[in-house]
Amino acid sequence: MSLGQSLGQKIASNTLISVVGRIASGALGLIAVALISRYLGREGFGEYSIILIFLYIVLAVSDLGLYSILSREISKIENNENKIISSIFGLRILSALLFFVVSFVVLYFLPYSKDIKIGILVASPGFLFLSANQLLMGVFQKHFKTIWPMIGDIIMRGAQLVFVFLFINFKMSLLFFALAISFGALFGFFANMIFARKLVKFSFIFDFNLSKEILKKSWPLAxxxxxxxxxxxxxxxxxxxxKPAVDVGIYSAAYKVFEGLLFFPAAFAGLMLPLMSSVANSKQEQFKIFFKRALDFLVIATLPIMVGGFVLSQKIVFLIGGAEFLIASLPLKILMVALFFVFLGNLFGNAVIALDKQKKMVYVYGVGVFISVVFNLIFIPQYSYLATSVVTLVTEIAVNSIMFFIILKEIKYWPLDGRFLKASAASLIMGVLMYFNLDQNIFILVFLGVIVYSVTLFFLKGISKEEIKFIILKQPVSATPLPSVGGNL
Incomplete structure (x- = not known):
């Protein structure tokens, strides 16, 4: 078996593990969200969502681009993996603590209720643990051990769900559901630390000189x-x-579904980053092959999710929040279209990093910031959560289109071919079938949708027998050159 086939099988199997794990942990998370939303109602769930969004912002700012740099640097053979992980981990802890302290000062001046502010303080330790967990993903992805963080995530979600059950049973307030976040993240962190140290015996150190070099590389990503x-x-x-917390609750019910699906492309693209980085500079033809295969896979996987989620949006939000949240089905439809571009954007972003063109991403995301902030400020006062949904879609289209053309300029190859049209046709056929059978149970519709899409795609020759064997049975696919339909630019 060739090295490329061996790596391909590892990526396929680890992506499959990630998907299965995410389905399990995502199910636990959605059960928790369903319980919390039904217990707190639209306003209470809106307050709970404000707590989460504030802390997610702090978590993202404190990353400093360290996760992507860790994934890239430890994939290079000449680097000392132990030293890099230890230094980046120490730097991440310091940055997270600093940004969380600053955020608490900012929080004092925001027009939130006392319960929301206290809830943010209560949940913040959990987000510190999540910050560490995110960094550890780079270690697992490099060693193709995604089953371990999958177990850690299930432990975290399971622990949180147990506490949610207990707090609902004892009729507790919003603050206790914020506390459940911290408890769950603590369990997940310890599990992931145990698993990660089986691969690399790293510690927490702060090497000033190495940290300085890391920050030089990571600042564009930061x-x-x-x-x-x-x-x-x-x-x-x-x-x-x-807008009031009720509006936030409605939008968050839709956004939770959207957000729950984002792990899959992130996990797949994260696995591709070390692989693309290893050949980006020395073997560009190999990079083109990896990029095209990854893009094909994401297109085939993403289109049916987008169409299915759009058609089943009302059933999905009813499943999560009950009749009170049915109004969230319209923003969910819009977000499901945006999901397609987000899925591809995960791969595009990692490809740009692998090509060492991350400085260009600053300008790309600058465009995204302008569109998002300006349009939301203009339209939220009148259109509320519908404005945020549409602006998300427009922003994702713009940002990911620019990233795609940055990649094309570097590799001088057009990777899209007939598979996109075939996957689109199969998805539309599946969507029509679902639409005319909406009186059926949602789980039956999802099952039938998977069958119809898979069979239709196969008969349209959007996927081959060899590729099916590769995914299911791990039998190697014969080496084939890049298709001429794409061609060099």
């Missing part, structure tokens, strides 16, 4: 992370400042 955060999370934050 700026990009902040800009990404502004256009990706600022919509809910602005909504929380300009």
């Amino acid at each position: 700026v990009s992370s902040v800009l990404t955060l502004v256009y990706f999370k600022m919509d809910t934050f602005l909504l929380s400042l300009m």
Whole structure:
């Protein structure tokens, strides 16, 4: 078996593990969200969502681009993996503590209720643990051990769900559900630390000289992370400042579904980053092959999710929040279209990093920030959560289109071919079938949708027998050159 096939099988199997794990942990998370939303109602769930969005913003700002730098640097053979992980981990802890302290000062001046402010303080330790967990993903991805963080995530979600059950049973207030976040993250952190140290015996150190070098490399990613955060999370934050908590609750019910699906492309693209980084400079033809195969896979996987989520949006929000949240189905439809571009954007972003063009991402995300902030400020006062949904879609289209053309300029190859059209046709056929059978149970519709899409895609020759064997049975796919339909630019 060739090295490329071996790596391909590792990526396929680890992506499959990530998907299965995410389905399990996502199910636990959605059960917790359903319980909390039904217990607290639209206003209470809106307050709970404000707590989360504030802390997610702090978490993203404190990253400093360290996760992506860790993934890239430890994939290089000549680097000392132990020293790099230890230094970046120490730097991440210091940055997280600093940004959380600063955020508490900012929190004092925000027009939130006392319960929301206290809830943010109560949940903040949990987000410190999440910050550490995120960094550890780079270690697991490099060693193709995604089953371990999958277990850690299930432990975290399971622990949180147990505490949610207990707090509902004892009729507790909003603050206790914020506390459940911290408890769950603590359990997940300890599990991931145990697993990660089986791979690398790292510690927490602060090497000033190495940290200085790391920050030199990571600052473009740090700026990009902040800009990404502004256009990706600022919509809910602005909504929380300009509209009542009820509106935030409605939008958050839709956004939780959207957000719950984002792990899959992030996990897949994260696995591709070390692989693309290893060949980006020395073997560009190999990079083109990796990029095209990854893009094909994401297109085939993403289109049916987008169409299915759009058609089933009303059933999905009813499942999560009950009849009180049915109004969230319209923003969910819009977000499901945006999901397609977000999925591809994960790969595009990692490809740009692998090509060592991360400085260009600052300008790309700057465009995203401008669109998101300006349009949300203009339209939220009149259109509320519908404005945030549409602006999210427009921003994702703009940002990911620019990133795609940055990649094309570097590799001089057009990777899209007939598979996109075939996957689109199969998805539309599946969507029509679902639409005319909406009286059926949602789980039956999802099952039928998977069958119809898979069979249709196969008959349209959007996926081959060899590729099916590769995914299911891990039998190697014969080496094939890049298709001429793409061609060099």
